[in-house]
Amino acid sequence: MNVPNYLLISFKRFYILVKSYLSLILLGLLLCSFSSNKNYISSNYFDDYFNPVNIPCNTDVPVPITELNYSDLEVTSSTSGLCLIGCGINNEDNLIDGDDSNYTSVNTVVGLGVTHTLKVTDNTTDEFYSAGSFAGFFIENASVVQVDLFDGIVIRTYLNGVEQESNTSSALVSINSDLLANDQYYVGFDTTLDFDAIEISISSFLGVASSTRVFHAVVNSFCEGPALECNTPTRLAKPDFPAKIVQERTGFGGALSVGNVNEADAAVDSNANSYASINFALGVLASGSLSIKDELSDYPAMTYAGFDIENSSVLNLNLLDGITISTYLDGAFQESKTGSSELLSVDSALLLSGSERSQVGFVSNLPFDEVQLTINQTVSLDLGSTKVYGLILESFCEGELECSTSTVLNNPSQPVIINNGNTGVDGVACVGCEVDEASNVISESNSDFAQINIIAGVANTA
Secondary structure, eight states: OOOOHHHHHHHHHHHHHHHHHHHHHHHHHHHHHHHHHHHHHHHHHHHHHTEEOOOOBSOSSOEEOSTTTOSSEEEEEEEEEEEEESOEEEOGGGGTSSOTTOOEEEEESEEEEEEEEEEEEEOOTTEEBOTTSEEEEEEEOSSSOHHHHHHTEEEEEEETTEEEEEEEGGGSEEEOOTTSOTTEEEEEEEOSSOBSEEEEEEEOBTTBOEEEEEEEEEEEBOOOOOOOOBTOOEEOOTTTSOEEEOGGGSEEESSSOOEEEEOGGGGSSSOTTOOEEEEEOTTOOEEEEEEEEESSOOBOTTOEEEEEEEOSSSOHHHHHHTEEEEEEETTEEEEEEESTTTOEEOSSOOSSSSOSOEEEEEEOSSOBSEEEEEEEEOTTOOOOEEEEEEEEEEBOOOOOOOTTOOOOOOTTTSOOOBOGGGSSOEESOOTTOEEEOGGGGGSSOSSOOOEEEOOTTOOEEO
């Protein structure tokens, strides 16, 4: 059977057309498949790139950035200025090795405008250190006092080679610890931007030979603490809570600012028996303060806020009348209470001979995230040294009472505290008259007790 030519021509045209369409469809499917796969890779790539570094949180001291904990680290160094004698940076690689006792030496014997700079960079492309982390260095310098040393130090952070933040002098945070030797400090600042590199610049002082040991760059992070247990005094301290010393509200003030606050960070570390100390010189009108903040949580109104303190120099009533406790929220002042008529005792005897450990504070009317202790010394009252063991918080929850049943009011079953304004000894001054262990009245134990002591023949009421 012969097929007409016009039918053959039409069929060939139809075949070519269909083949073209099929080719376009296959090409389109191939392109779609390729495009989808590319987006998937791109998505995973950026997810990995923006992963923050996992840093242990709420540690007593910052965490070293060394090869022991991190990879792809790099150290760069430089020196500027006129270096005449004994200037230089030695053993830069010690800055990131796994031995915490090794250090890099930064020296200037004679020089003019000499600045030494060390920078530690984490080159891992899928990691960075989150904003809010502490960024700094662990250093030691025995030749220059701390205040002068910090005046010559600048700490900077970088991200992908671009400077993010910098601080110097009084803007730097110094973290001390009883774990450290003399003249050793963690120096840095709390960041507000992400970073992947930390730099320290140390400038020389005119006419002063200086040698600084730089052990390693350091970071830390905070994580939220647990909710307060009902009717239970709780120390706001590491590692359970993101507790931090607020530098700008810690230190000395007054007509003559003679005194110091030692080992401030001991008031927030994991050892409940370590302490900061507020120390006054004799016969000096001054005030010393220490402020502690929870970095991540706010506490509502009707939360007790106070400090665990000890002073062996004066009667506690005299000390208490010189104490002010203030609360803050996001850096803004909230409220304060002063003296024995406003401050309460929660957990230990207070109106005693003065040598016992006490907890003083008040129940807040406003929410807060920071509490400051201020001790005021007058010319006529020498307070000596006051130990500050930490900040004590307590939330209150309603207790239960059974009908027709006698119930002892105590912690933690009931929301009770000792009212310091109505506890103690009144009347003629009486040596040896005192109320001992007042808080035992509200303790859970049935075997402990408070004791009221009044000397015979003395007109007093307790």
